[in-house]
Amino acid sequence: MQVKLLAFTIWAITTVTVVLFAGKYWWFPESASSHGESVDRQFMYTLWVTGVVFIIAQVALGYLLIRYRERPGRKAIYNHGNNKMELTWTLATTVLFYVMVIAGQGIWYSLYIEAAPQNALQIEITGQQFAWNIRYAGPDGEFGPISPELINDSAGNPLGLDLQNSAAQDDLVVPTMAIPINRPIELLLRSKDVTHAFSVRELRIKQDTVPGLVIPIQFTATRTGRFEISCAELCGLGHHRMRSFIEVLSEEDYSNWLVEQSEY
Amino acid sequence: MAEVEATTHTVHEAPTGFWRKYIFSLDHKVIGIQYWLLALFSVTVGMVLSIFIRINLVWPGTEIPILGQLFPVGAPDGVMTPEFYLSFLTMHGTIMVFFVLTTAPQGGFGNYILPIQIGADDMAFPVLNMLSFWVTFLALVVLMAAFFVTGGPPISGWTGYPPLSALGEIAGPGLGIGQDLWIISIAIFCIAALLGALNFITTTLDLRAKGMTLMKMPLTVWSWFVTAILGLLAFGVLLAAGALLLLDRNAGTSFFIPGGLVVSDQIIDHKGGSPLLWQHLFWFFGHPEVYIAILPGMGVTSHILSTFARKPVFGYRAMVYAMFAIGILGFMVWGHHMFASGMSPYTAIFFSLMTTAIAVPSAIKTFNWLGTLWGGNIRFTSAMLFSIGFVSLFVTGGVSGIFLNQPATDIALHDTYFVVAHFHIIMGVASIFGMFAGTYFWFPKMFGRYMSESLGKAHFWTTFVGVYAVFTPMHFLGLAGNPRRYAELTAFDFLKPLEPVHLFISIAAFLTISSQFLFFGNLIWGFLKGKKAGENPWEATTLEWEIPSPPPHDNFAGKLPVIHRGPYEFSVPGEDKDYTMQTEPEVSQDKS
Numbered sequence: 001m002q003v004k005l006l007a008f009t010i011w012a013i014t015t016v017t018v019v020l021f022a023g024k025y026w027w028f029p030e031s032a033s034s035h036g037e038s039v040d041r042q043f044m045y046t047l048w049v050t051g052v053v054f055i056i057a058q059v060a061l062g063y064l065l066i067r068y069r070e071r072p073g074r075k076a077i078y079n080h081g082n083n084k085m086e087l088t089w090t091l092a093t094t095v096l097f098y099v100m101v102i103a104g105q106g107i108w109y110s111l112y113i114e115a116a117p118q119n120a121l122q123i124e125i126t127g128q129q130f131a132w133n134i135r136y137a138g139p140d141g142e143f144g145p146i147s148p149e150l151i152n153d154s155a156g157n158p159l160g161l162d163l164q165n166s167a168a169q170d171d172l173v174v175p176t177m178a179i180p181i182n183r184p185i186e187l188l189l190r191s192k193d194v195t196h197a198f199s200v201r202e203l204r205i206k207q208d209t210v211p212g213l214v215i216p217i218q219f220t221a222t223r224t225g226r227f228e229i230s231c232a233e234l235c236g237l238g239h240h241r242m243r244s245f246i247e248v249l250s251e252e253d254y255s256n257w258l259v260e261q262s263e264y
Numbered sequence: 265m266a267e268v269e270a271t272t273h274t275v276h277e278a279p280t281g282f283w284r285k286y287i288f289s290l291d292h293k294v295i296g297i298q299y300w301l302l303a304l305f306s307v308t309v310g311m312v313l314s315i316f317i318r319i320n321l322v323w324p325g326t327e328i329p330i331l332g333q334l335f336p337v338g339a340p341d342g343v344m345t346p347e348f349y350l351s352f353l354t355m356h357g358t359i360m361v362f363f364v365l366t367t368a369p370q371g372g373f374g375n376y377i378l379p380i381q382i383g384a385d386d387m388a389f390p391v392l393n394m395l396s397f398w399v400t401f402l403a404l405v406v407l408m409a410a411f412f413v414t415g416g417p418p419i420s421g422w423t424g425y426p427p428l429s430a431l432g433e434i435a436g437p438g439l440g441i442g443q444d445l446w447i448i449s450i451a452i453f454c455i456a457a458l459l460g461a462l463n464f465i466t467t468t469l470d471l472r473a474k475g476m477t478l479m480k481m482p483l484t485v486w487s488w489f490v491t492a493i494l495g496l497l498a499f500g501v502l503l504a505a506g507a508l509l510l511l512d513r514n515a516g517t518s519f520f521i522p523g524g525l526v527v528s529d530q531i532i533d534h535k536g537g538s539p540l541l542w543q544h545l546f547w548f549f550g551h552p553e554v555y556i557a558i559l560p561g562m563g564v565t566s567h568i569l570s571t572f573a574r575k576p577v578f579g580y581r582a583m584v585y586a587m588f589a590i591g592i593l594g595f596m597v598w599g600h601h602m603f604a605s606g607m608s609p610y611t612a613i614f615f616s617l618m619t620t621a622i623a624v625p626s627a628i629k630t631f632n633w634l635g636t637l638w639g640g641n642i643r644f645t646s647a648m649l650f651s652i653g654f655v656s657l658f659v660t661g662g663v664s665g666i667f668l669n670q671p672a673t674d675i676a677l678h679d680t681y682f683v684v685a686h687f688h689i690i691m692g693v694a695s696i697f698g699m700f701a702g703t704y705f706w707f708p709k710m711f712g713r714y715m716s717e718s719l720g721k722a723h724f725w726t727t728f729v730g731v732y733a734v735f736t737p738m739h740f741l742g743l744a745g746n747p748r749r750y751a752e753l754t755a756f757d758f759l760k761p762l763e764p765v766h767l768f769i770s771i772a773a774f775l776t777i778s779s780q781f782l783f784f785g786n787l788i789w790g791f792l793k794g795k796k797a798g799e800n801p802w803e804a805t806t807l808e809w810e811i812p813s814p815p816p817h818d819n820f821a822g823k824l825p826v827i828h829r830g831p832y833e834f835s836v837p838g839e840d841k842d843y844t845m846q847t848e849p850e851v852s853q854d855k856s
Contacts, residue, residue, distance in 0.1 A: 002644060003642075006644070006652070009728070009729065010656055013656075013729075013732050017660075017736055020736070025740070026741065026744045026762065026765060027740075028676065028743055028745070029758070038672070039672050039676055042670065042672050042673050043667065043673050046670065047667075050667070051663075053659075053663055054660065054663045057634070058656060058660075060634055061652070061656060064634060064637040064640075065637065065642060068573070068640045068641065069642050070574075070641050070642055070644075075574075075835050075842060076574040076640045076641040076835040077639035078575075078834075078835050078836055078837050079576065079578070080576050080577075080578070080579075081576075081578045081579035081580065081581075082579070085631075085635070086582045086628065089628065090624055090627075093623060097620050097623045097624070097666065098617075098620055101617065101620045101666075101669070101670055104672045104673065105613050105671075105672070108609065108613065108672045109609075111672075111675075112671075129435070129436075129528070148525070148531055149531065152529060154529070192526050192527075193427065194527075195539055197679065199679075201744075201758065204675055204676050206604050206678055206679070207604055208604050208605050208606050209606075210540065210605070211522050211524075211539060212524070213522075213540075213606050215606045230745075230756060231747070232679040232680075234419075234421045236347075236419065236428060237345075237347035237350065238346070239346075239350075239749060239751070240346060240749075240751045240752050240753070241752075
């Protein structure tokens with residue numbers, strides 16, 4: 001009685017888990033970047049492979065409990081194992097998992113290792129407790145020099161732009177960002193104080209911003225919309241409210257946005 | 265010379281005074297129980313902290329008068345501030361990982377059971393053993409002190425990433441003296457863990473009774489042995505990292521702090537350090553630490569499954585090799601915690617492939633547990649139920665790891681509740697199931713009385729269903745992008761639809777935690793009123809079941825056993841009972 005209940009409980013937990021994953025009641029937001037679709041596909045492959053392993057193991061566990069529960073007059077078989085089975089099992093898992101994992105490395109390669117295309121739009125993002133500073137290079141296409149000594153948050157110079165320098169004068173520093181759709185973007189991620197992480201769910205992007213480093217990542221947005229930027233690395237007491245927005249706009253809207261921001 | 269003599273036939277005099285007997289005891293059994301009690305205290309504190317964490321997440325702004333009285337700064341009028349939430353989160357993680365998951369399975373059960381299972385009358389270095397416990401105790405006291413200093417406990421999480429943890433109060437509350445105490449506590453803990461590891465390794469290698477060859481050792485002994493090796497190699501690195509962090513904070517060095525930092529418009533006077541260095545050192549310890557927590561649970565599970573299935577362990581040798589494989593690979597995978605950290609993206613691929621390799625010995629273990637049940641004659645005791653629960657949880661927590669070991673899918677899931685679900689199930693809950701199983705199993709040996717089986721089963725049912733109810737939904741929070749370590753879920757639009765899920769988790773957590781009173785009650789009941797247990801209440805085969813319950817001071821009363829059999833000789837054909845003790849000579853024994 002108790003044994004059957006245990007087996008059914010294990011199966012019920014398995015079923016509920018499978019239903020929740022299959023029904024996608026709580027799920028990733030729809031992808032808004034070109035690599036996002038490959039990430040989602042790799043996630044689904046992994047879900048299938050691990051799902052099958054999960055179901056087989058849990059179902060087998062429940063089955064063995066019922067099948068081999070203690071019954072009077074029975075004796076367990078005397079068996080120390082089976083090397084052939086061990087070998088089969090080892091090889092099977094090795095092949096299964098490695099094929100899947102190796103197949104997925106290409107996505108990572110294109111996101112982090114491949115150089116960004118020549119025409120990529122560079123945007124610098126600097127985290128600080130507890131805000132994001134977004135910098136565009138301006139019409140000259142060049143980021144002006146910055147220096148920690150010049151940082152003055154209250155005077156509106158959170159990055160320490162050297163305003164004597166002509167390359168810096170046309171730099172645009174804003175608290176929320178916009179990007180054009182279908183154009184390669186290269187982000188240069190920095191931090192002023194502690195480690196933060198730049199995270200946008202829809203773009204399937206998450207990257208720590210580490211003080212002392214400039215970390216480049218590249219992507220192309222494929223869907224217009226306004227998405228929340230959150231911080232994904234514990235950065236202090238305001239971590240949970242370190243929020244900004246990224247708007248993915250058409251080329252035209254993006255140009256207008258840039259003009260508006262510069263006038264502002 | 266004298267050493268060699270001592271290991272073979274010393275008759276330990278049992279101490280008579282209260283202090284030598286119960287407090288500064290040299291007896292591994294007393295020290296084991298001390299460790300176990302320390303973990304029980306710690307797990308209670310950790311659990312209470314998690315109640316406040318869950319309350320704050322679903323009902324932010326709740327007034328909890330007692331909190332206000334205890335911590336007028338962190339919780340003015342009983343309302344937790346976000347920073348106090350982070351303090352609790354940090355302490356919850358630190359207490360659970362170090363003082364529960366690292367102490368009870370190894371220092372507790374290992375200390376008590378290992379010497380007996382190999383036929384020794386004590387650990388190799390009893391004084392060192394006593395010291396390692398009391399040093400651990402000191403570490404706990406130092407950590408607890410952080411609750412009561414200005415600024416409270418640190419808010420930098422159990423991983424204590426610099427620069428946040430390195431800059432002092434300017435970076436946030438709790439990052440002053442609280443953070444210093446945290447580092448000192450961890451450093452002290454490392455010293456204790458190193459002492460313990462040395463002792464376990466030496467004991468296992470040197471004090472085995474005649475005939476106890478390595479391949480006749482119970483899998484529990486193997487698991488404690490491998491865990492000790494991991495501890496010896498891992499804790500030294502964390503100790504060094506802690507020392508460097510302390511120097512950065514107090515001596516003006518810059519190991520982890522780069523130049524040009526500006527915090528709250530103030531330039532920080534450090535340069536040349538690397539925040540990533542800490543992450544490498546921390547996770548070089550941190551990943552083996554996961555196996556330090558769970559390997560003993562694997563050993564206990566193998567041991568108990570075999571005992572109650574009345575069947576030899578399926579693939580004993582494969583189990584031993586798998587443990588070593590997990591241990592060795594465990595040192596080559598730390599970078600999978602750092603895919604999003606900014607380290608070279610090439611190394612991510614290396615760490616991903618190495619981590620995948622761990623899936624193989626893990627699968628071997630699971631397969632062999634199922635193989636052990638197959639063809640058995642299974643008795644469902646409380647200990648067995650928790651071991652079966654361990655297998656189920658190990659599978660569940662294991663497969664979710666495969667999503668995280670691929671950098672591409674990890675990008676979406678890193679630092680979300682998916683990770684929280686993964687490591688709680690595999691490192692937290694599965695390990696604790698191993699401890700529960702061990703407690704129900706060895707309690708009769710330790711105290712000469714059974715715990716209540718009915719209470720034990722009630723405890724199992726509520727806990728098993730409860731932990732799945734708590735942690736399964738967290739996977740979906742992670743898919744929806746819910747970041748971990750958020751004090752409140754109100755600042756982001758995308759978190760709003762997830763509130764019902766959080767509410768469900770909180771309620772499930774409160775129920776699961778309440779049901780732990782069944783365990784506490786059972787301990788007290790068992791200790792005072794439990795049915796008397798004989799030498800071998802479970803009809804098991806290993807050495808601890810050949811001596812009285814509780815065992816005498818020197819375990820074997822001066823007569824060390826001689827071992828003839830493997831550890832899991834159940835249901836041997838031709839024998840009238842279905843268990844054969846390790847000391848029973850083979851029937852057709854010619855001198856071999």
